[in-house]
Amino acid sequence: MRNEDKSRGSIEVICGPMFAGKSEELLRRVNRLIYAKKNFVVFKPALDDRYSINEIVSHSKRSYKAFNVTKSSEIMRHVSAKTEAICIDEIQFFDEGVIDVIEELADRGLRVIVAGLDLDFKGEPFDITAKLLARAEEVTKLTAICMVCGKEATRTQRLINGEPASIDDPVVLVGASESYEARCRHCHVVKK
Numbered sequence: 688m689r690n691e692d693k694s695r696g697s698i699e700v701i702c703g704p705m706f707a708g709k710s711e712e713l714l715r716r717v718n719r720l721i722y723a724k725k726n727f728v729v730f731k732p733a734l735d736d737r738y739s740i741n742e743i744v745s746h747s748k749r750s751y752k753a754f755n756v757t758k759s760s761e762i763m764r765h766v767s768a769k770t771e772a773i774c775i776d777e778i779q780f781f782d783e784g785v786i787d788v789i790e791e792l793a794d795r796g797l798r799v800i801v802a803g804l805d806l807d808f809k810g811e812p813f814d815i816t817a818k819l820l821a822r823a824e825e826v827t828k829l830t831a832i833c834m835v836c837g838k839e840a841t842r843t844q845r846l847i848n849g850e851p852a853s854i855d856d857p858v859v860l861v862g863a864s865e866s867y868e869a870r871c872r873h874c875h876v877v878k879k
């Protein structure tokens with residue numbers, strides 16, 4: 688591989704709470720890859736079946752076809768010598784192995800764009816996202832609008848029957864506005 692090709696590889700992370708437009712931003716970058724006639728592949732974890740199995744979909748229902756993968760090792764199977772970029776949505780749901788896969792592809796010269804939650808409903812970092820944020824060349828941290836006070840939201844509130852979820856509840860609960868809303872630091876509540 689030529690040196691100038693290698694220097695093009697990089698990691699971009701789009702993070703923030705739910706309803707901040709992370710998937711929208713990922714789709715915007717996908718659109719630009721299409722216009723630039725780049726050879727790229729899009730992935731999402733099998734876990735996220737909210738709107739579609741084989742597309743990434745934003746809350747405002749924009750979509751693009753994606754490979755549904757259950758393990759990070761499956762990503763490599765869809766990457767060829769021609770692939771110039773890969774995009775991954777819901778990165779927080781991947782296994783730890785995804786970090787090595789992403790590093791390897793960026794080192795090879797690919798542009799790797801990932802989107803995902805930085806914090807869980809408790810306000811604790813998602814491990815995979817945190818590690819990728821530290822390794823990324825470019826970070827975009829998006830905010831949503833707090834559904835209580837209308838200010839910038841950096842957190843995701845989980846609500847069970849309208850009540851704040853408990854600190855002991857499992858981290859993974861796939862859902863959308865029936866279970867979650869965007870909140871600012873001050874309006875975010877975790878039942879202790």
Ligand code: TMP
Pocket residue numbers: 704705706709710735737803804806807808809843858859860861862863867
């Ligand atoms: P979104 O960021 O595209 O809106 O989707 C986030 C997904 O993550 C959604 O299915 C809900 C889920 N989720 C969890 O499993 N645990 C959490 O703590 C949070 C905040 C979201």
Ligand code: MG
Pocket residue numbers: 709710744745746
């Ligand atoms: Mg999304």
Ligand code: ZN
Pocket residue numbers: 833834835836837838870871872873874875
């Ligand atoms: Zn607020």
